[in-house]
Amino acid sequence: MAIKTRNFNVARQQASTNIELIWWVFMRVSGVLLVFLVLGHIYMNNILISNTSIDFDYVASRFSQPLYKVYDLVMLVLAMLHGTNGLRYIIDDYVHHDGWRNIVKYALYFVVAVLITTGTMLLFSFPFNKVGG
Amino acid sequence: MRVTLKVLRYNPEADRAPHWESYQLEAEPTDRVLDLLHNVKWDTDGTLTFRRSCGHGICGSCAMMINGVNRLACKTLVQNLDTDTITVEPIRGLPVEKDLVVDMAPFFQAFKAVKPYLINDDPPPERERLQSPEERAVFDEGTKCILCAACTTSCPVFWVNGTYIGPSAIVNAHRFIFDSRDKGNGERFKALSGGGGIWRCRTAYNCTEACPRDIPVTELIEEVKRAIMVNYV
Amino acid sequence: MYRGREGQWAFYLHRITGVAILLYLLVHVGELTAAMFGSKYSNAILHFFHQPLFQLGLLTVIGAVLYHALNGLRILIMDFTSWGTRLQNKLWYGVLILFALLYVPTVIKILPEIFGGGGH
Amino acid sequence: MAHIHDVLIVGAGGAGLTAALFAAKNGANVGVITKLYPTRSHTGAAQGGVSAALGNVEEDRWEWHMYDTVKGGDYLTDQDAAEVFAKETIEGVIELEHMGLPFDRLPSGKIAQRRFGGHTRNFGEAPVRRAAYAADRTGHVILHTLHQQAVKYGIAFYNEFYVLDLLFDDDGRAFGVLAYELATGEVHTFKAGAIVIASGGYGRIFKTTATAHTVTGDMQALIYNKGLPLEDPEFFQFHPTGLFPLGILITEGARGEGGILRNADGERFMERYAPTIKDLAPRDVVARSMFIEIMEGRGCGPNKDHICLDLTHLEPDVIEKRLPDIAEFARTYAGVDPVKQPIPVLYTAHYSMGGIPTTLWTEVIKDENNTVVPGLYAAGESACVSMHGANRLGTNSLAELIVFGRRAGIASAKFAQTYKPHPLPPEASDPARERVDKILSSSGGESVSKIRKELQESMMENASVYRNEERLSKQVKIVRELQERYEHISIQDKGKLFNTELVEAFELGSLLTVAEALVHAALNRTESRGAHAREDYPERDDDNWLKHTLAYREAPGKVRFAYKPVVLGRFEPKPRTY
Numbered sequence A: 001m002a003i004k005t006r007n008f009n010v011a012r013q014q015a016s017t018n019i020e021l022i023w024w025v026f027m028r029v030s031g032v033l034l035v036f037l038v039l040g041h042i043y044m045n046n047i048l049i050s051n052t053s054i055d056f057d058y059v060a061s062r063f064s065q066p067l068y069k070v071y072d073l074v075m076l077v078l079a080m081l082h083g084t085n086g087l088r089y090i091i092d093d094y095v096h097h098d099g100w101r102n103i104v105k106y107a108l109y110f111v112v113a114v115l116i117t118t119g120t121m122l123l124f125s126f127p128f129n130k131v132g133g
Numbered sequence B: 001m002r003v004t005l006k007v008l009r010y011n012p013e014a015d016r017a018p019h020w021e022s023y024q025l026e027a028e029p030t031d032r033v034l035d036l037l038h039n040v041k042w043d044t045d046g047t048l049t050f051r052r053s054c055g056h057g058i059c060g061s062c063a064m065m066i067n068g069v070n071r072l073a074c075k076t077l078v079q080n081l082d083t084d085t086i087t088v089e090p091i092r093g094l095p096v097e098k099d100l101v102v103d104m105a106p107f108f109q110a111f112k113a114v115k116p117y118l119i120n121d122d123p124p125p126e127r128e129r130l131q132s133p134e135e136r137a138v139f140d141e142g143t144k145c146i147l148c149a150a151c152t153t154s155c156p157v158f159w160v161n162g163t164y165i166g167p168s169a170i171v172n173a174h175r176f177i178f179d180s181r182d183k184g185n186g187e188r189f190k191a192l193s194g195g196g197g198i199w200r201c202r203t204a205y206n207c208t209e210a211c212p213r214d215i216p217v218t219e220l221i222e223e224v225k226r227a228i229m230v231n232y233v
Numbered sequence C: 001m002y003r004g005r006e007g008q009w010a011f012y013l014h015r016i017t018g019v020a021i022l023l024y025l026l027v028h029v030g031e032l033t034a035a036m037f038g039s040k041y042s043n044a045i046l047h048f049f050h051q052p053l054f055q056l057g058l059l060t061v062i063g064a065v066l067y068h069a070l071n072g073l074r075i076l077i078m079d080f081t082s083w084g085t086r087l088q089n090k091l092w093y094g095v096l097i098l099f100a101l102l103y104v105p106t107v108i109k110i111l112p113e114i115f116g117g118g119g120h
Numbered sequence D: 001m002a003h004i005h006d007v008l009i010v011g012a013g014g015a016g017l018t019a020a021l022f023a024a025k026n027g028a029n030v031g032v033i034t035k036l037y038p039t040r041s042h043t044g045a046a047q048g049g050v051s052a053a054l055g056n057v058e059e060d061r062w063e064w065h066m067y068d069t070v071k072g073g074d075y076l077t078d079q080d081a082a083e084v085f086a087k088e089t090i091e092g093v094i095e096l097e098h099m100g101l102p103f104d105r106l107p108s109g110k111i112a113q114r115r116f117g118g119h120t121r122n123f124g125e126a127p128v129r130r131a132a133y134a135a136d137r138t139g140h141v142i143l144h145t146l147h148q149q150a151v152k153y154g155i156a157f158y159n160e161f162y163v164l165d166l167l168f169d170d171d172g173r174a175f176g177v178l179a180y181e182l183a184t185g186e187v188h189t190f191k192a193g194a195i196v197i198a199s200g201g202y203g204r205i206f207k208t209t210a211t212a213h214t215v216t217g218d219m220q221a222l223i224y225n226k227g228l229p230l231e232d233p234e235f236f237q238f239h240p241t242g243l244f245p246l247g248i249l250i251t252e253g254a255r256g257e258g259g260i261l262r263n264a265d266g267e268r269f270m271e272r273y274a275p276t277i278k279d280l281a282p283r284d285v286v287a288r289s290m291f292i293e294i295m296e297g298r299g300c301g302p303n304k305d306h307i308c309l310d311l312t313h314l315e316p317d318v319i320e321k322r323l324p325d326i327a328e329f330a331r332t333y334a335g336v337d338p339v340k341q342p343i344p345v346l347y348t349a350h351y352s353m354g355g356i357p358t359t360l361w362t363e364v365i366k367d368e369n370n371t372v373v374p375g376l377y378a379a380g381e382s383a384c385v386s387m388h389g390a391n392r393l394g395t396n397s398l399a400e401l402i403v404f405g406r407r408a409g410i411a412s413a414k415f416a417q418t419y420k421p422h423p424l425p426p427e428a429s430d431p432a433r434e435r436v437d438k439i440l441s442s443s444g445g446e447s448v449s450k451i452r453k454e455l456q457e458s459m460m461e462n463a464s465v466y467r468n469e470e471r472l473s474k475q476v477k478i479v480r481e482l483q484e485r486y487e488h489i490s491i492q493d494k495g496k497l498f499n500t501e502l503v504e505a506f507e508l509g510s511l512l513t514v515a516e517a518l519v520h521a522a523l524n525r526t527e528s529r530g531a532h533a534r535e536d537y538p539e540r541d542d543d544n545w546l547k548h549t550l551a552y553r554e555a556p557g558k559v560r561f562a563y564k565p566v567v568l569g570r571f572e573p574k575p576r577t578y
């Protein structure tokens, strides 16, 4: 394995706040919540029914119930933030070139921001009967 | 018994890339891997290069990757390896200088970053500062560290991310954070908590498995994480 | 390959499953967002992903979530108890056993649906 | 490359680091040159404890400590040095504690102390608890604590630099050092106001030794080759309990905690040799007793070639908590569990009482009139003040490091204030380059490892625990022959980077040189005293030999002796019984 040694001082200059601690705690808190949310979600959509039976009507009926709106919104945001921060760790680990690392990270943040926004819009723009179909 | 010693060799003055070299040796089951390396160096190939000093696991010179695991060459007996093919490579994640010798500078830089010394500016008493055996026991494990780097260079995070401060530095921080006489935790927490600090540890436990002093490295790291967390909330 | 033990493999699996789930999630949210543009588009995309190949992928992601979640709990125990680190390898075997107990029935339930042709 | 410091220290063991700290605290700009990374120094291997009459467990006084040191040294100890030592080590140990050293503690919170060989209460009455300790890794924690302090003070280190030469000006003042950097193969020039030698001992002249591969007496050899004397090189201590057969040390603290030496019959034979303090007699006494037991056929094992150290009657908890490392050594290297089985032990080469002669303030001296070599200091095992006399007591060495290391730091910093940088001609580093090139270019065909092996085996046979004229004369010849062969060594590694083969060749040169001083002086001293035991002269001879040897190298193989009186005082020489 070719390893390019960067050193700890370089890293310290990059961050000297407690933001890393906060993210660390967030990973754990969101993790616990996600256990229930995600496993519950899978149970409902993959075990109770067959995933292949899911279609627009199913999605529409689900998203029209306020409880699911909240459930899915919390799950969406937590999973996105949790996953993104997780991937940030991984990018920090494997992408050594300073410039590339930032490009990759910001590309990730951009995609996630877009998806969180559209996902939220999706949940709150229901019912979408108005938008054709 | 007859053993095959395979060493990953690299001489920057002659080689483009590291390459394996094999040596056939006669060995006793109770021989140390260090003895085998010495046999090669002294009888066959004087250019084989490695660090060593004490020969009994206390100076921390001879950490290397033996049969795929970080160990001290002077503390690993042939009979512990259960095989007659012994592979030896330099520890990972630090630049190789020659054969089994790596540049330890980044390792010691991380060590220094955690302020590994007693911080207490109060004027000391006439006699010793008092400390109960219980208070002393809390930080005992960290005092055993011989700075061999076996832990840090076994850590999968450190291999790929040299900015990670590494388990050894954290063990040495633990030794002071939990010393009842020390007052420097604010500074130390700052060094540990930043980017590349303790939060990079993914609890992979290779460090704990590798430590030749049987220090429960991951446990100490987790204690430090909790101490920092409690300190800030 | 470094001959690490339980902890190392638990970590690598956690990392790989984490990335896998995230990638799936990105696609999944995108897939559902299509609903905003009406049932026609939405159904087309949903049905596209109902092909067996994607369904097998989904089954794998479910496994990944299951492992990641259970091992995530293991990590929490190690982080927040005084005994977790000492039992970490036993805990990992616990994770694997629980994983098997939950995942095998899931596979038994879902696998036939993929090939037996579910709703469509 | 050239470097300038007020004080330059050679060696980063306990003595070197202490000197560095105190020189820095006294305002000097300090540089430390060491052939190893500091924490690899041999001080880290010391196990049992560091002596100081703290009186934490029971009454103790520095006078008693001084007495034990003088008697332990078989009255060859300079009593002014022993006095300074016994007083200042108390402060020194407290200071270490203030630096953060993690001593084991008593329930009262004070530093814990244990028994050690030769340390007694009230002038020899019974063993006393005087050794402050941290389990069986006292040296390790001392070395690391000092290293931590050095990090704190930001002391400049030149790690993995091998010192090849010392530079003196026309007035005989030491002002520079030439060192070979392992990583690059470059020779560096160092200029300094004062130089402190703290380079440790030379246990590697013997085959079975508790000392590290790197303990090779380099600086003693350098000094001696420069025509300066070595003091008392004939006194070399064998520690009774080296793990058999490797020689790894099993601390005397094991006996301090209650361990017992037994012969093949299970007999506690030390009762016969030292009825009062038995197994806790000084090392020379115990090592000789073991030798006799084995010679008389009462050795343990199938070959009757070792002795048993029995800890099985101790609480397992004592072994695991206070002697964890030696328990591990026994398990790892001998496959013996000390909780259940006795540990096989044999004497092992351990400590050089002799060394570079110094004054009480660690100034190096060049003759029997105590004429000082300006600018040059020495402390620790490489030096000879002489506070150990003919035999060192356990735990007195670590204490010596802090007492005289500190004096060296203070004195050298003060001296360095008078320093004006000498202009250094570029050819100043030539002698060192020549040493490097000579070995690199030689094709003589002699092998470093073979010569070293022959030296170590023959020294073991002819100049170890018991000596006589016949064997010593033989050894004088052997050493000379090996030195001649050394002129024709060649090595395979001709590279510049990390040439450890070259360093081993330098080190062999040092070993041969100090061995020469040792065997000549041992042949010369026709008495038995402390660690120097002559079968042909079994008695101590105070009339003729109550004096220190100063050995000068006139020419290779030709040694001249001068003598320095022992500083007496409080305690008159008496027969030494325990």
Ligand SMILES: Cc1cc2nc3c(=O)[nH]c(=O)nc-3n(C[C@H](O)[C@H](O)[C@H](O)COP(=O)(O)OP(=O)(O)OC[C@H]3O[C@@H](n4cnc5c(N)ncnc54)[C@H](O)[C@@H]3O)c2cc1C
Pocket: D010, D011, D012, D013, D014, D015, D016, D033, D034, D035, D036, D037, D038, D041, D042, D043, D044, D045, D046, D047, D048, D049, D050, D051, D138, D139, D161, D162, D163, D164, D198, D199, D200, D201, D210, D211, D212, D215, D218, D219, D249, D251, D350, D351, D379, D380, D381, D382, D394, D395, D396, D397, D398, D399, D401
């Ligand atoms: C196994 C063992 C156990 C012991 N236990 C005890 C004990 O319990 N109590 C006690 O009081 N004593 C004990 N001793 C003795 C004591 O440890 C040593 O005498 C003491 O540590 C020597 O310290 P030092 O600082 O003089 O030298 P060292 O610690 O040996 O350091 C020497 C330094 O000099 C450097 N150096 C040497 N040559 C060169 C060169 N050519 N160029 C550059 N640098 C060089 C080395 O790199 C090293 O840094 C023990 C000794 C041994 C071997």
Ligand code: HEM
Pocket: A027, A028, A030, A031, A032, A034, A035, A038, A039, A079, A080, A082, A083, A084, A085, A086, A087, A089, A090, B201, B202, B203, C014, C015, C017, C018, C019, C021, C022, C025, C065, C068, C069, C070, C072, C073, C075, C076
């Ligand atoms: C289901 C419940 C989940 C739990 C209990 C959980 C728990 C955790 C924990 C504790 C970590 C931190 C690991 C560490 O610091 O060592 C983590 C990391 C991670 N998680 Fe999750 N997680 C869950 C769901 C998810 C989801 C849904 C995703 C994807 C969107 C995800 C992606 C990741 C990623 C990418 C990492 C980074 C892994 C690494 O750095 O090695 N996790 N998870």
Ligand code: SF4
Pocket: B144, B145, B146, B147, B148, B149, B150, B151, B152, B167, B168, B171, B210, B211, B212, B213, B214, B215, B217
């Ligand atoms: S913690 Fe263990 S493995 Fe790591 S440097 Fe210290 S002794 Fe070596």
Ligand code: F3S
Pocket: B154, B155, B156, B157, B158, B166, B167, B200, B201, B202, B203, B204, B205, B206, B207, B208, B218, B221
């Ligand atoms: S191996 Fe590395 S990830 Fe943490 S537990 Fe040890 S430091």
Ligand code: FES
Pocket: B051, B052, B053, B054, B055, B056, B057, B058, B059, B060, B061, B062, B063, B072, B073, B074, B075
């Ligand atoms: S040589 Fe000292 S630890 Fe291996």
